[in-house]
Amino acid sequence: MTLGQLSILAAALFLVGSAEVVAGPLMTAMAPDFGVPPAAIAYLPAAYGLAYAGFAIIAGPLSDRFGRKRPLQAGLLGFAALSTALAHSTNLSVAIALSALAGLCGAFVQPNSLSFVADSSSPEDVDIRTARVFVGLMSAFVITPSIAGWIADRFGWRYAYYLLALLAALAFLAVSAAFRPGRSHGGVVVSFVATHKGALATRGVVRRLAASYFWLGSVAGFGVVVADVAARKLSLSPTDAGLLAGFFGLVTIAGNLAGPMVRALLSHRALPIACFAASAGVFAFAIPATSVSQLALVGLPWAFGYGCGGPLHHARLSGMSAQFRGTINSYHASLLNLGIFSTSFLFGALAPTAIDLFYALVGGISLIGASLLAIANFAERRVATKGQGA
Template identity: 40%
Template sequence: MSRSLGRSVQEIALFPAVYAILYAVFAPMLGSLSDRFGRKAMLVPALLGFAATMLGVASSRTFQGALIGWALAGICAAVIQPNTLAIVNDVVPLDKAPVAMGRVLSGLTVSFVVTPVVSSFLATRAHWRIAYVLLAAVALTSSIAILRLQLPRVPASQTLSPWAGVRAALAIRGVGRRLGMTFLWIGSSAGLAAILSETVRRRFGWSDESAGIFAGFFGLCTVLGNAVIGPFVRWFQSRKRMVLSGMVATAAGSALVGLMPAPSLAVPVIGVAIWTLGYGAGGPVHQSVLGHIAGSSRGMVTALNASAINLGIAAVASLTGSLLDRIGVEGVFGMAVGCMLVAVGLAASISDE
């Protein structure tokens, strides 16, 4: 894209940054609309809009045009993911919601691994624009599938404005602390995952290829964590204990990868396995509980949760960009692990569901 649009790689990096910022800002603003008008009424236009923006990026011949396309895609995505997760809680009872949420989020994890691989293949063997056309086709197909989906009628919220919706959502008992857990735990973990390749390159002197394989291993273990939610829920017999254990495992695994000495390959491998199993199994349980306690504000709460994740990622990314060369990856990991431990304290203060 840099060569094609005649801009530096640093300028091209503005695309995902603008996408994430607008996603985080607009998700709460649009969340109350799905509570008022319905999930499908918001989700189908957002998917169609996302398809149009991807086609816009694919056809753009200027940096400014592609940047606008990414910005509009971020706004559409602010509707798509929160509404998708809200639908899970709309149609699945609480006792089965953690497993269902894990299946949905495993799809998200798989896409994080598959999309860059497919895009790189298309960019090197054909053209980067084809990857965006393919994303547009996926979004269009998804909109048709959602349009045909039969969804139960959800009681409409009487909230009139986004800000009133935010106040109503935060007034629900436990929502504020759980959103704090999302920011400090899931957001920090996802932010660290984004710098995982750079971490192993700097700490262990691995090649780019080895670091890429390791990042793929991270995604695979996360999907495995999503897959074992059912047995884990039965084993722990408490969603609170499972979430707490997931948080502790995420913090411990992150510390092994980014803080502890690694005399052998086994240390970072074991660290990632512990990290991702805790993150992949505990995260969906946390998000399913958050969605179910939200009631008629489910769309808003789910949107705030998505914003909290993106803000956590942005915080780690900002910290990495400004301080990485001064404090190293160990310093970045240390601050993120500290945030996760604060999240453990928040979780411990909440009564079991």
Template identity: 30%
Template sequence: MPSPFLLPVLALAVCMVGAAEFMLAPMLAPLASAFNTSAAHASGLVSAYALSYAAAAPLMGWLSDRAGRRKVLLAAMLLFAADSTALTLVPTLQAAMALRILGGLAAAATIPTVFALIADRIEPAKQAGAMGGVMLGMTAGIAAGPAVAGLLTEAWGWRAPFLVISVSCLAAFAAGRRVIPRDLPRACATEDLTSNKKAGAGIFRLLLAKGAWNGSAVAGYVFAGEVLRMRYGLELGAVGIAVSVFGLGLGIGNMLAGHASRRYWREENTLVMATIVVAASMTLFLTAAMGLPAALGCLLTWGAALGIAAPASTAILAQRAGAHKGKVLAVSESVNNVAVLMLLPVAASASATYGVTPAAALLGGICLTGAIVSATVRHRQF
């Protein structure tokens, strides 16, 4: 039996990843001033982290399958702490960007390893719930990271948020040494995923499907604030509060993931239903003329359905990947990031040329296509 503190420690680890990725939003001006550059150039710190994360994830997932989850995760926490501390000491933007690349490597090692570890140690019937609980930590980091970073920067300067990340990662490392179990024997680690053509093809389709529904949902969310501002005449502060309803829904969905899987018997059923709801609520929010309360209800539903779909999908991929779950989950992270990077400019161009409604219809159609593809990959194929 794993320690009862295992999941909270893993949630803290992924919370730091989520916070580190999004906390720079309110800090670009102070960072630009510190490095004698413009805010546009300072935003390269975000790109360096994200691109490093996406590119390195498959390698890090493979490493966790080979070297062991415990070693990789503890090393990632130490690297994250060292990187965050060092970033407060460097004199130039170029050096800071190089360190953010190392931070991206640590993040790429953390996320797939955490969920592969859960799949290794938690019985299948409880995996979606466990993954949803840990994803709640990431959701909290993404939602609260910018606000906390802004307050810390205002009070103590731009270095303070990075130092908080460093201390938190050291705490996760210290706790992880005590509660993360030793790695299981790699009895089936030499199994070749490609030797089972049906398994490999099914996983490939699930990865593409997840890229479609997750990428379109995140890309659509980027337009949510502008839709609220233009449709209801909200000020920037009110838009920020309204958009946070999505994050609230995401957290609710994470907490309900386990219950949804038990109610609908299998993660596959939960995934299909949740992605259909994502497509419907997103398209309705972006296209339909409705009152503000109804729009916020759609935004909440959109977030909650996505919060249920993500852990269900992760549990399915982990169960079907066998000994290669670290690699498969890492590839899933890369596919998600690439999908968002591809869909954002396409949707933005469609919105600028044809309006929000056609762009929303495009994203909704891609999301629904992902749901349909997920539904066609049946468990009996494996």
């Protein structure tokens, strides 16, 4: 896979990440147009994540059987059309429906992008290439909140969605030009049901997929609302909240790029340590902060642990089965976005009256997922050790 192709896939993941975080700094700007409290805007990323979660388990088996390119093209083109339509919506119900439909498109984009990477990489290169592509996803947490908040203050929130639509259209053209139609990856598997059964029968995959919901979904979902979390704690403007969220995104990218090095240093311990750090970081947001610099310091463990552990978890799942890679990645993406939906929903329900309870619940759920990954690592190491002994 060429550097240009990796860059295109990174751009596709940038759009997926942007759809998850763009509404955060726009909440106070969108709410008056829809006649709702700002916290209600959190239902937009919640709807996106729920639809994504429900549809991804269909998108993955299709790519295993018929190739990666066409589903990826369909997702990007639909994303462009729906982002444009959302910018024209005049009430929250319509916006939520359009956000959910955009989630269906995202369900084609991320799993197929990751499967493209793993299909063309050796086991030794999967971590590194996945980390590079994930720079696109993580950079959305830097660029999108910062630009979206600035656009909302100067031009109106609708133009943030127009910009996403333009970027999706350009990504569609780039994928069309740079990739050949993929071949089937399903081997001898014929039926849709057999594809799912084969993926779930892969040794160790169920425990790691559960962590996709409990850990990665929770810490990623926290990133979706972190701009509004910051605004509530310190009474920040959309621009300032977006900039702080952008800083956290920058730390996330640093963790993303450091992941392969951390893994080289700590071996199998790298992923559990990163996961526990991110979970502890979510709890830390309950600590009182009186300045932006204090809140930025509080958020460092969450952002770096999330950035470091996320790609390592993705790469491990992608490498568990070549035959069912698309299906496993789709289950992973589905559960990840279900976790984002759960976190966004909790924020919408609890932020107005019980924000500390929100931190406790999200931190506790993510801690369950971190524990599952630690157990999975221990079990796999034990099996490997027995195999060497035999």
